[in-house]
Amino acid sequence: MTREDLFKHIQLKQSFLCIGLDSDIQKIPEHLKNSQDPVFEFNKQIIDQTHDLAIAVKPNTAFYEANGVSGWKSLERTARYIKTNYPDIFLIADAKRGDIGNTSAMYARTFYETMDFDAVTLAPYMGQDTVLSFLKYKDRWSVVLALTSNESAQDFQYIKEDKTGEMLFEKVLKLSQKWGTTDQLMYVVGATKSESLKAVRKLVPDHFLLVPGIGAQGGSLKDVAQHGMNDHCGLLVNSSRGIIFASSGNDFALVAREEAMKVQKEMALYLRAANLIY
Amino acid sequence: MTREDLFKHIQLKQSFLCIGLDSDIQKIPEHLKNSQDPVFEFNKQIIDQTHDLAIAVKPNTAFYEANGVSGWKSLERTARYIKTNYPDIFLIADAKRGDIGNTSAMYARTFYETMDFDAVTLAPYMGQDTVLSFLKYKDRWSVVLALTSNESAQDFQYIKEDKTGEMLFEKVLKLSQKWGTTDQLMYVVGATKSESLKAVRKLVPDHFLLVPGIGAQGGSLKDVAQHGMNDHCGLLVNSSRGIIFASSGNDFALVAREEAMKVQKEMALYLRAANLIY
Numbered sequence: 001m002t003r004e005d006l007f008k009h010i011q012l013k014q015s016f017l018c019i020g021l022d023s024d025i026q027k028i029p030e031h032l033k034n035s036q037d038p039v040f041e042f043n044k045q046i047i048d049q050t051h052d053l054a055i056a057v058k059p060n061t062a063f064y065e066a067n068g069v070s071g072w073k074s075l076e077r078t079a080r081y082i083k084t085n086y087p088d089i090f091l092i093a094d095a096k097r098g099d100i101g102n103t104s105a106m107y108a109r110t111f112y113e114t115m116d117f118d119a120v121t122l123a124p125y126m127g128q129d130t131v132l133s134f135l136k137y138k139d140r141w142s143v144v145l146a147l148t149s150n151e152s153a154q155d156f157q158y159i160k161e162d163k164t165g166e167m168l169f170e171k172v173l174k175l176s177q178k179w180g181t182t183d184q185l186m187y188v189v190g191a192t193k194s195e196s197l198k199a200v201r202k203l204v205p206d207h208f209l210l211v212p213g214i215g216a217q218g219g220s221l222k223d224v225a226q227h228g229m230n231d232h233c234g235l236l237v238n239s240s241r242g243i244i245f246a247s248s249g250n251d252f253a254l255v256a257r258e259e260a261m262k263v264q265k266e267m268a269l270y271l272r273a274a275n276l277i278y
Numbered sequence: 279m280t281r282e283d284l285f286k287h288i289q290l291k292q293s294f295l296c297i298g299l300d301s302d303i304q305k306i307p308e309h310l311k312n313s314q315d316p317v318f319e320f321n322k323q324i325i326d327q328t329h330d331l332a333i334a335v336k337p338n339t340a341f342y343e344a345n346g347v348s349g350w351k352s353l354e355r356t357a358r359y360i361k362t363n364y365p366d367i368f369l370i371a372d373a374k375r376g377d378i379g380n381t382s383a384m385y386a387r388t389f390y391e392t393m394d395f396d397a398v399t400l401a402p403y404m405g406q407d408t409v410l411s412f413l414k415y416k417d418r419w420s421v422v423l424a425l426t427s428n429e430s431a432q433d434f435q436y437i438k439e440d441k442t443g444e445m446l447f448e449k450v451l452k453l454s455q456k457w458g459t460t461d462q463l464m465y466v467v468g469a470t471k472s473e474s475l476k477a478v479r480k481l482v483p484d485h486f487l488l489v490p491g492i493g494a495q496g497g498s499l500k501d502v503a504q505h506g507m508n509d510h511c512g513l514l515v516n517s518s519r520g521i522i523f524a525s526s527g528n529d530f531a532l533v534a535r536e537e538a539m540k541v542q543k544e545m546a547l548y549l550r551a552a553n554l555i556y
Contacts, residue, residue, distance in 0.1 A: 127429075
């Protein structure tokens with residue numbers, strides 16, 4: 001999927017929503033727990049109810065790995081179900097992987113070949129090696145952590161370099177954008193730091209940004225749209241718990257749809273205000 | 279396992295070797311490929327032949343995930359086999375995970391509960407959140423990336439902070455050691471940067487260091503021992519390909535033993551020179 005494809009989907013769906021499938025088995029509705037694969041069943045129903053409102057879907061691998069082999073099965077099933085039934089959905093593995101070259105190539109194989117994800121989130125601590133193996137795949141994306149939405153992001157991401165006065169997250173943005181094109185690289189930029197979005201946009205005016213932290217983590221969608229949007233929208237704003245766990249009853253998927261629709265309607269306003277839809 | 283336990287095993291085995299199970303299915307001997315679980319069968323034979331020469335064993339999760347569900351089964355089987363048969367082996371998941379709090383807790387559950395690893399490698403880019411959930415488990419270890427052995431480690435790890443003059447990897451060492459004890463935290467420090475080991479030892483004199491990069495990556499064991507050893511040895515030096523893929527024939531496990539024994543004998547020399555064994 002290219003940057004133009006993403007923009008086309010954004011215009012059609014009037015949305016830049018990414019739904020995070022943080023499908024913790026301990027939080028899914030009771031009535032699903034007797035099904036053969038409760039996590040997959042939960043994901044399937046959420047996706048069936050929300051695929052027309054979302055541009056992207058993002059399972060976080062941690063919630064699957066915690067269930068061992070059966071969790072990995074749920075993840076593979078979820079990925080296959082989405083790519084088979086909703087090929088317009090941009091499928092992101094929120095895996096935050098990062099390793100040296102030969103090992104990194106194995107992770108790329110995992111998410112692009114063994115499964116059919118469009119994108120993987122990557123941690124940049126180990127530098128370019130982390131990303132290069134992923135960039136060898138055509139039509140696949142690397143989503144590099146720049147500025148994360150958690151409180152302890154400040155421990156290291158704001159360290160200011162002596163020579164340049166640049167902070168670590170700025171160095172990551174400046175250096176890594178040389179490794180690939182705007183059709184290969186995106187960045188994670190937390191919504192809880194909306195004032196920092198301006199600084200990020202100066203460094204990467206054309207890239208898509210994956211923005212976590214609205215909803216449960218407290219970020220404002222309005223601020224993100226105001227400071228982060230570019231001429232292709234350039235945003236995928238994630239909501240996980242606020243949508244998928246909005247109800248724990250039999251109606252969970254419909255309530256998830258209602259919540260997703262609220263967010264989508266707000267997104268349509270901002271897209272219209274920016275003259276990206278009419 | 280405590281720091282004292284590790285030291286006791288080091289003295290008994292006269293070794294501080296960690297064997298990296300980077301068990302790439304495409305590189306394991308042909309005659310194993312018809313067995314029910316070739317990767318597990320490979321690991322089992324390697325471990326049976328080397329457990330008395332090694333202090334630690336370190337599967338890198340990438341090589342298992344690349345095989346999907348069956349790979350995850352091989353990883354679980356390998357972990358269970360080691361903990362059941364060789365409880366003195368310190369079992370490290372080289373997973374390089376790192377995420378926000380609630381997600382990090384899922385990864386901790388994955389490696390400490392769903393499986394029975396003693397330790398997990400963690401990437402510090404997102405700060406303290408990455409590690410805290412892991413430290414809640416008693417008798418388990420977090421192995422934090424400080425200075426890695428790959429070339430592009432220099433992209434970010436050597437960034438020098440303006441106020442303090444400290445480099446990013448030094449900041450990681452200084453800050454993170456406040457999060458837990460020397461019985462909970464270790465650091466990854468690449469052998470390819472043996473001169474940097476001195477700087478690391480000043481900052482973390484008592485911690486164990488997990489040192490990759492000898493063998494295939496070109497680091498020198500002698501340099502590592504000279505600059506990195508402390509009064510509890512304080513080193514786990516990893517070798518992966520140099521041992522496990524030393525032969526691709528029917529004799530692979532015996533040849534792996536020979537290679538492991540060469541390393542162990544060299545390690546015994548350095549332990550004796552440092553008066554840690556007699």
